[in-house]
Amino acid sequence: MNRPAEHILPDLLRPGLALVFCGTAAGERSARDGAYYAHPGNLFWRALHEAGITPRRFTPAEYPDLLELGIGLTDLAKRHSGNDADLPRDAFDVPAMMAKIERFQPRLLAFTSKAAARAALGRPIEAYGPQPERIGTTGVFALPSPSGQARRHWDIEPWRVLARQARLD
Numbered sequence: 001m002n003r004p005a006e007h008i009l010p011d012l013l014r015p016g017l018a019l020v021f022c023g024t025a026a027g028e029r030s031a032r033d034g035a036y037y038a039h040p041g042n043l044f045w046r047a048l049h050e051a052g053i054t055p056r057r058f059t060p061a062e063y064p065d066l067l068e069l070g071i072g073l074t075d076l077a078k079r080h081s082g083n084d085a086d087l088p089r090d091a092f093d094v095p096a097m098m099a100k101i102e103r104f105q106p107r108l109l110a111f112t113s114k115a116a117a118r119a120a121l122g123r124p125i126e127a128y129g130p131q132p133e134r135i136g137t138t139g140v141f142a143l144p145s146p147s148g149q150a151r152r153h154w155d156i157e158p159w160r161v162l163a164r165q166a167r168l169d
Contacts, residue, residue: 007078009036012063017106018070019053019166020138024084024116025077025091027147035060036073041148044112051159053166072106076119083149084115092119102136108166109138113145128158130165141165 008026021044029039037044038060049057054069063073077091097120101109111117114125121133121140131140141162144155 008081009034009073009075009078011078011100012036012067012071012073013100013104013106014067014072015104016070017067017072017104019108019110019162020072020074020101020104020106021110021112022073022097022116022120023075023112024119025075025087026081028082030060031081033060036063037146039148043146043148043154047146047156047159050156052163053159072104074100076116094120094122098135101138105137107139108141108162109135110141110143110162112143113147113150114142115145117142128155129161139165 008031013020023036026036027039027042030036045058045060048054053071054066058065066073074097076094076097077087078093078096080087080091111120114128117125117131117140121131125131125142128142128144131142133140143158143162144150144153146154
């Protein structure tokens with residue numbers, strides 16, 4: 001667990017994005033490499049391509065290039081890294097994340113796990129896919145976690161539904 005003064009990973013946000021992905025916190029490998037979803041067992045980059053969200057499979061180090069595709073990245077815990085179970089109770093800064101989404105107003109915000117969606121929305125997530133909440137003008141979506149630790153819950157189909165809804169072309 002890490003608690004530096006600065007963010008573990010910088011937000012990849014700007015106005016006018018079609019889609020922003022929000023996870024819980026950077027994993028240890030992501031924190032060490034300085035790149036989102038950097039662990040080789042994480043399916044995030046493969047899922048983006050297989051679902052049709054990106055035209056090719058990006059590497060974690062290429063994450064800044066997602067902005068050119070209208071895609072952004074953030075986390076609920078910007079100053080902590082590690083497994084969700086190891087994070088302190090106050091690690092998630094939901095008001096800060098909500099303020100960023102209200103400020104930048106992406107078309108869609110996709111949580112990359114039910115845990116992230118539950119923490120942000122303050123309620124259990126019954127099903128993957130579109131959620132009834134909106135954050136300002138932003139639609140909300142919940143996805144199966146791409147983490148290797150969540151492999152038993154993995155399903156690419158909600159990612160494909162997100163791709164169709166986001167229409168990034």
